Amino acid sequence: MPAGLVISAPASGVGKTTLTLALARAWRHRGLNVQCFKSGPDYIDPAFHAAATGRASVNVDSWAMDRGTIAHLVSRGTDADIALAEGSMGLFDGVAARGVCGTGATADIAEMLGWPVLLVIDPSGQAQTAAAIAAGLRDYRPGVRLAGVVLNRVASPRHEDLVRRALNDAGIAVFGALPRHAEISLPKRHLGLVQAEEQAEIGKLIDEAARFVAEHVDLDAVLRAAAAWSPQAAASGLNVAPPGQRIALARDAAFSFVYPHMLEAWRAAGAEIVPFSPLADETPNASADVCWLPGGYPELHAGRIASNVRFRGGLRAFAETRPVHGECGGYMVLGAGLTDADGVRHEMTGLLGLETSFAKRRMHLGYRLAALAAPMPGYRASARLRGHEFHYSTILAQPDTPLAVVHDATGAVIAETGSQRGHVSGTFFHLIAEDR
Known part of the structure; x- marks a missing residue:
């Protein structure tokens, strides 16, 4: 035991x-x-x-x-x-x-x-x-x-x-x-x-x-x-739905903030994860049916991401026909531009209109409960998702259709609604589980 x-x-x-x-x-x-x-x-x-x-x-x-x-x-x-x-x-x-x-x-x-x-x-x-x-x-x-x-x-x-x-x-x-x-x-x-x-x-x-x-x-x-300790039998599994059957997952030093239980839940549901590296100028696998960009430290690699034309072009082509979702740093990379701590603006993929800045630092920290106003990969509109937000960027512009009504742990509505445009969506919070 x-x-x-x-x-x-x-x-x-x-x-x-x-x-x-x-x-x-x-x-x-x-x-x-x-x-x-x-x-x-x-x-x-x-x-x-x-x-x-x-x-x-x-x-x-x-x-x-x-x-x-x-x-x-x-x-x-x-x-x-x-x-x-x-x-x-x-x-x-x-x-x-x-x-x-x-x-x-x-x-x-x-x-x-x-x-x-x-x-x-x-x-x-x-x-x-x-x-x-x-x-x-x-x-x-x-x-x-x-x-x-x-x-x-x-x-x-x-x-x-x-x-x-x-x-x-x-x-x-x-x-x-x-x-x-x-x-x-x-x-x-x-x-x-x-x-x-x-x-x-x-x-x-x-x-x-x-x-x-x-x-x-x-x-x-x-x-x-x-x-x-004798583990109790679990009455239920993980409240996490895979975003697709074959998932192209950005995975490198700039995109590494993935909760391990998320990947486990995707695999347990029969999904296949195909990693690729934006920093190595790689594109999502052509056979994938969805692309997921997790958070990480894109602000430390913004210049390199901006110069990786193959990655940016490949992601844009993927998004023309299939869903793409980004969390926090991944969301920022889906946006129009990211300004680093030195005040230098770097062009991102432009799939969303989001503009963020690390030159104007502001800490965003806490649990989030989101009611989706539009579907995102793996979840229908009206689904309630629980997650957590932690970053130091300032939102300069968030012009696209809001993805969700987002509350903090006290129930207060916050401005970090996420965005949705065509097949592309993004959130500042990292998903932990669906609220059931």
């Missing part, structure tokens, strides 16, 4: 991802099968999980997914020795309004699965107060059980002793303390970590993190603290 554990923290930036990767790789070195999950709408961390474990990781999200979908996704851990669910933000951080079966908080997943929480605490600038924070998290919500704590970025042995004593007095187990070790920090950029596929040395970095954590954390005690 596998064991399950949730890795969380009081806030973002404390070291959850690094500890998750290190534990996964350290246990893998011991011959254990490790299955990772990511709580919340993060499309970068699952690739790091896969690099650490050799097994695909998927997102589980209490705001966008129903319990049956979450159970279906988590059931992939049945044959693992240990399942790790990495949280997002702080343990109880979610949106104000409840979604399908929760607010998107990591605590929802911990309570739903019955897995105890391993807290990563960074006591920088404090000592005994770290114990008060951990105790508060332990006692805040009935049904969420604390396994213990790993301290990160401890300044000195004296500092560690002060924090350990306070945690011991509070009845909270300390599984280890990590001194500051900048060499294992993962590179970041404006949307989070630099993607795993962009880091040639990611394997060595994870190995070093595993070695470092194994020296300072009691791996056996952490494993014993995980909950024995």
Whole structure:
């Protein structure tokens, strides 16, 4: 029977991802099968999980997914020795309004699965107060059980002793303390970590993190603290429809933000995915019946995309007879132009009239519930879709027919409606599931 554990923290930036990767790789070195999950709408961390474990990781999200979908996704851990669910933000951080079966908080997943929480605490600038924070998290919500704590970025042995004593007095187990070790920090950029596929040395970095954590954390005690777990039978599968039977999927450093469960759902429904690289000036496969451009970092490659005449012309020809859909960065590339951070405008494919700018930065972040006003690949008009938006671009123009009425998690209508023209559609949100 596998064991399950949730890795969380009081806030973002404390070291959850690094500890998750290190534990996964350290246990893998011991011959254990490790299955990772990511709580919340993060499309970068699952690739790091896969690099650490050799097994695909998927997102589980209490705001966008129903319990049956979450159970279906988590059931992939049945044959693992240990399942790790990495949280997002702080343990109880979610949106104000409840979604399908929760607010998107990591605590929802911990309570739903019955897995105890391993807290990563960074006591920088404090000592005994770290114990008060951990105790508060332990006692805040009935049904969420604390396994213990790993301290990160401890300044000195004296500092560690002060924090350990306070945690011991509070009845909270300390599984280890990590001194500051900048060499294992993962590179970041404006949307989070630099993607795993962009880091040639990611394997060595994870190995070093595993070695470092194994020296300072009691791996056996952490494993014993995980909950024995018997996966529940899933009443339903994934609420995701494939956009077509044969899908041309843009896939390279500029187009990489795809939730793993989306691709899994497409394949499970019998669809075939045919990847192509816009950055390599490739065109959608001629035999495909739909083209999908996911998000990513097109702003970092805008000049190259603009100069790839073969890609742009091939996509335009494809769109004359077949559906094309873009999400976030993919939507921007379907537009008329993209202005980069230096204020230089680059001509995009022109299939939509959207104009976006990174010179005028504005953060757009949050869950989205969209009621389609027109059909898009895989979904009829009036379908309700749940997704998540995260980018730093400003909309300069969005002149085409709105694709949807889009609300944020509070129910407020937002301006990022998406667009539709002919066979082409685009959204700023990344689709997670249909609302049923």
